[in-house]
Amino acid sequence: MRPALMFGALAFALAAGAAAPALAQNEQFIPMADYRIGPYAAGGTGTFGGFIDYLDMLNKRDGGINGVKLTWEECETEYKNDRGVECYERLKKKGPTGAAMFNFLSTGITYACIERATADKIPIVSIGYGRADSSDGRVFPYIFPLVTNYWSQNTSKIKFIGMRSGGMDKLKGKKIVNLYHGSAYGKETIPILDLQAKKYGFTVTHLEVPHPGNEQESQWLQIRQLKPDWVILRGWGVMNPVALKTAAKVGYPRDHIVGVWWSGAEEDMIPAGDAAKGFIAAAFHPSGTNFTVIQDIKKYVYSGGHKGNLEDMSRFGSIYYNRGIIHGILNTEAIRTAQAKFGNKPLTGEQVRWGLENLNLDDKRIKELGAYGLLQPLKTSCLDHEGGGAVKFQQWDGKKWKLISDWIPADKDMVRPMVEESAAAYAKEKGISPRDCSKE
Amino acid sequence: MIYREAGQLKSSYEADQQIFPILQDRIAFLGLLAAAFVLVPLVGNDYWFNAILIPSLILSLAALGLNILTGYAGQISLGSAGFMAVGAFAAYNLMLRVPHMPVLASFFLAGLVAAVVGLLFGLPSLRIKGFYLAVTTLAAQFVIEWALTKFSWFSNNSPSGVINAQKIVILGVRFETPVRRYVLTAAIVALLALAAKNLVRSRLGRAWMAIRDMDVAAEVIGIPMLKTKLLAFGVSSFYCGVAGALWAFAYLGSVEPQAFDLNRSFQILFMVIIGGMGSILGSFLGAGFIVLLPILLNVAAHSFFRGGVSQTLASNLELMVFGALILFFLAVESHGLARLWQIGKEKLRLWPFPH
Numbered sequence: 001m002r003p004a005l006m007f008g009a010l011a012f013a014l015a016a017g018a019a020a021p022a023l024a025q026n027e028q029f030i031p032m033a034d035y036r037i038g039p040y041a042a043g044g045t046g047t048f049g050g051f052i053d054y055l056d057m058l059n060k061r062d063g064g065i066n067g068v069k070l071t072w073e074e075c076e077t078e079y080k081n082d083r084g085v086e087c088y089e090r091l092k093k094k095g096p097t098g099a100a101m102f103n104f105l106s107t108g109i110t111y112a113c114i115e116r117a118t119a120d121k122i123p124i125v126s127i128g129y130g131r132a133d134s135s136d137g138r139v140f141p142y143i144f145p146l147v148t149n150y151w152s153q154n155t156s157k158i159k160f161i162g163m164r165s166g167g168m169d170k171l172k173g174k175k176i177v178n179l180y181h182g183s184a185y186g187k188e189t190i191p192i193l194d195l196q197a198k199k200y201g202f203t204v205t206h207l208e209v210p211h212p213g214n215e216q217e218s219q220w221l222q223i224r225q226l227k228p229d230w231v232i233l234r235g236w237g238v239m240n241p242v243a244l245k246t247a248a249k250v251g252y253p254r255d256h257i258v259g260v261w262w263s264g265a266e267e268d269m270i271p272a273g274d275a276a277k278g279f280i281a282a283a284f285h286p287s288g289t290n291f292t293v294i295q296d297i298k299k300y301v302y303s304g305g306h307k308g309n310l311e312d313m314s315r316f317g318s319i320y321y322n323r324g325i326i327h328g329i330l331n332t333e334a335i336r337t338a339q340a341k342f343g344n345k346p347l348t349g350e351q352v353r354w355g356l357e358n359l360n361l362d363d364k365r366i367k368e369l370g371a372y373g374l375l376q377p378l379k380t381s382c383l384d385h386e387g388g389g390a391v392k393f394q395q396w397d398g399k400k401w402k403l404i405s406d407w408i409p410a411d412k413d414m415v416r417p418m419v420e421e422s423a424a425a426y427a428k429e430k431g432i433s434p435r436d437c438s439k440e
Numbered sequence: 441m442i443y444r445e446a447g448q449l450k451s452s453y454e455a456d457q458q459i460f461p462i463l464q465d466r467i468a469f470l471g472l473l474a475a476a477f478v479l480v481p482l483v484g485n486d487y488w489f490n491a492i493l494i495p496s497l498i499l500s501l502a503a504l505g506l507n508i509l510t511g512y513a514g515q516i517s518l519g520s521a522g523f524m525a526v527g528a529f530a531a532y533n534l535m536l537r538v539p540h541m542p543v544l545a546s547f548f549l550a551g552l553v554a555a556v557v558g559l560l561f562g563l564p565s566l567r568i569k570g571f572y573l574a575v576t577t578l579a580a581q582f583v584i585e586w587a588l589t590k591f592s593w594f595s596n597n598s599p600s601g602v603i604n605a606q607k608i609v610i611l612g613v614r615f616e617t618p619v620r621r622y623v624l625t626a627a628i629v630a631l632l633a634l635a636a637k638n639l640v641r642s643r644l645g646r647a648w649m650a651i652r653d654m655d656v657a658a659e660v661i662g663i664p665m666l667k668t669k670l671l672a673f674g675v676s677s678f679y680c681g682v683a684g685a686l687w688a689f690a691y692l693g694s695v696e697p698q699a700f701d702l703n704r705s706f707q708i709l710f711m712v713i714i715g716g717m718g719s720i721l722g723s724f725l726g727a728g729f730i731v732l733l734p735i736l737l738n739v740a741a742h743s744f745f746r747g748g749v750s751q752t753l754a755s756n757l758e759l760m761v762f763g764a765l766i767l768f769f770l771a772v773e774s775h776g777l778a779r780l781w782q783i784g785k786e787k788l789r790l791w792p793f794p795h
Contacts, residue, residue, distance in 0.1 A: 034751070035755075036751055036752040036755040036756075037752075037755045037756055037759060041752075045752055073742065074742070074751045075738065075742075076738050076751075076754075076755045076758065081692060081695075081699055082495055082691075082692070082699075083734075083735075085490065085491060085691075085692065086491040086492075086495075086735055088491075089486060089487045089490045089491035090487060090491060090739075093487075107600075108696065108698070108699075111600070111602050111694050111696070112692045112693070112694055112695075114694070115693050115694070116490075116693070131600070132599075182589060182698065183696065183698050184600040184601055184602045184696045184698070185600075187589075187599060187600045187601045188599060188600045190599060191599045208589065208590075210585075210586075211698055211701065309750075309751075311750055311752060422599065426604070429604060430604065431607075
């Protein structure tokens with residue numbers, strides 16, 4: 001084929017892909033910019049599997065949300081920022097009212113789309129990842145780091161370490177190593193850890209592991225020299241099992257390694273084998289299938305030879321899968337909340353934004369959803385786009401995760417001023433004048 | 441028949457030395473420029489500007505930079521993404537720290553900063569050749585990425601290491617809409633491509649090609665090795681630096697050093713190899729191939745399978761088809777897409793009456 005011909009074909013196919021017409025009218029379009037290949041594929045397939053299965057279940061059980069059917073389309077980002085931006089641009093205008101909101105499951109892509117999405121009036125939901133200071137809804141009206149942002153989670157983690165050490169005052173003089181993934185995601189907690197170190201009197205050493213993290217010999221040798229009391233593992237994907245195996249090799253006790261929730265999936269533990277036993281990880285939700293909502297998915301999506309989005313049924317009810325269900329619940333509840341104000345019809349991104357900002361999931365509603373114990377109560381507002389802010393901790397027993405703590409609330413008094421300071425700096429850099437929340 | 445230069449007589453040296461000696465080429469090229477600057481801004485939409493045209497133009501520029509170094513001067517480099525990162529962070533810091541800095545000047549200076557860094561890492565090329573040189577430029581890639589991550593001064597102490605590019609304002613005109621950012625990018629790329637085309641036809645370009653073809657012979661006929669090789673590194677890094685600044689300012693708006701990782705360097709090298717070593721056109725064709733084909737395959741997979749096949753399988757199939765196509769093109773024409781174009785042109789000259 002001649003280049004000219006080839007580019008003609010390219011142009012045609014791209015135009016066809018970019019401008020597919022919206023046919024059905026009573027449908028709410030939710031874009032799925034996911035990733036199913038590359039070093040982080042386990043996270044992408046599991047979480048988006050749960051997310052899509054939940055939407056599928058809503059369609060089959062309830063006929064959508066108040067009669068509005070949910071539709072979605074996947075787009076492969078490969079966890080790369082430029083591909084993510086392409087997916088964003090490709091999907092943002094699909095469906096009768098455009099994209100309801102975006103979930104990228106990638107801190108990097110979330111960063112890259114903040115300004116675009118704000119200009120296009122499409123919300124970005126980043127559940128348990130993304131930019132911590134976007135919790136300040138005055139500066140980031142369209143960004144929603146729901147449930148718990150990284151800074152909140154980190155304060156819970158230090159609280160947990162304090163509890164294990166026998167009180168926060170026992171943290172004085174302790175040594176903690178922060179082993180982080182060399183990316184925007186990995187670096188995000190460095191300032192809050194430094195602040196906490198000052199407050200509680202422990203010392204913190206930050207060690208970077210370059211992406212993707214399949215080589216950590218030198219970092220763990222350094223850890224062996226430092227002899228820290230605790231290691232915080234801020235890993236992602238393949239970095240996690242490698243960290244645990246290398247820790248076993250240098251003889252560092254795994255039950256003194258505390259991971260972020262992106263280090264706490266079954267897929268992170270199984271490749272490490274016995275080396276993973278005893279490892280502790282944060283979680284904003286448990287694993288398991290013992291929840292009404294998950295049984296409903298089994299009943300409506302996977303019954304009678306039908307197949308859902310998840311291919312490997314052994315991952316049903318895993319950490320990533322359940323995280324996907326939480327994505328499904330929070331995104332659709334936002335649409336439901338917005339429908340109560342704007343009517344039971346397909347909504348625009350701007351209208352869904354209102355729903356996200358006025359989410360109020362109390363225990364009663366969570367029980368109705370069949371997700372009691374899976375999801376923590378959550379209430380968002382114009383000021384606070386985070387909502388929840390509590391974390392549980394779980395330990396790997398060699399086969400599965402066991403919860404070892406109750407909900408540990410974040411230290412909001414410490415996080416909130418940092419969020420506001422950082423958001424204000426962003427607003428100043430970008431020339432944004434923050435909204436006045438008393439007028440909302 | 442339509443593409444025949446018969447009757448186009450050259451009666452002056454100027455006519456003989458122009459970039460496009462054939463009238464049809466000149467018309468086609470002017471037509472292309474008109475399309476790029478008039479037609480496309482009129483008919484294009486956000487998706488085309490934001491997701492297709494701007495990134496492929498910027499990566500074409502980076503590929504052009506590497507092509508100067510690898511295709512013309514024969515020095516293999518795996519540090520192109522590193523030099524892009526230098527450009528992006530230099531432009532950001534210049535805008536941030538120098539009051540009243542015009543944005544175009546910051547792009548230019550960012551290119552110069554990248555050029556200086558490139559010169560530094562080009563020094564080993566005087567002693568080391570071929571694959572060994574590739575390994576030393578690999579060091580540039582890692583050192584730059586590490587330094588930009590390690591020293592938070594570069595990212596103005598941003599907690600995540602992500603920089604937010606400043607707004608582009610030139611002479612009071614704000615370049616915020618996709619179409620304006622596209623026009624700006626296209627203008628810069630067109631200017632630099634023209635400069636590159638002239639550069640490789642100049643004395644310096646011929647010296648580069650002499651070194652590429654046989655460096656001992658080049659030295660014997662009096663080409664200064666130090667100056668010529670280092671200039672190749674400098675000019676190449678300048679192009680990559682400007683491309684990096686555009687990537688941050690005109691395309692993504694926010695970047696982290698990891699956006700310019702080794703994979704990006706490989707991507708640029710593949711663009712040069714697939715597009716055509718030692719060809720300006722090849723840089724553009726290669727960038728088009730590497731950037732657009734995966735997107736096209738993703739779109740095609742979605743419209744073709746329509747949920748009939750699991751997405752995981754579709755995503756993996758895309759990768760396989762992409763790899764197979766690279767193999768195919770290199771097997772059919774190992775000199776790249778630019779060479780295919782040239783062959784096509786030769787055939788067109790005879791068409792429809794081949795011998």
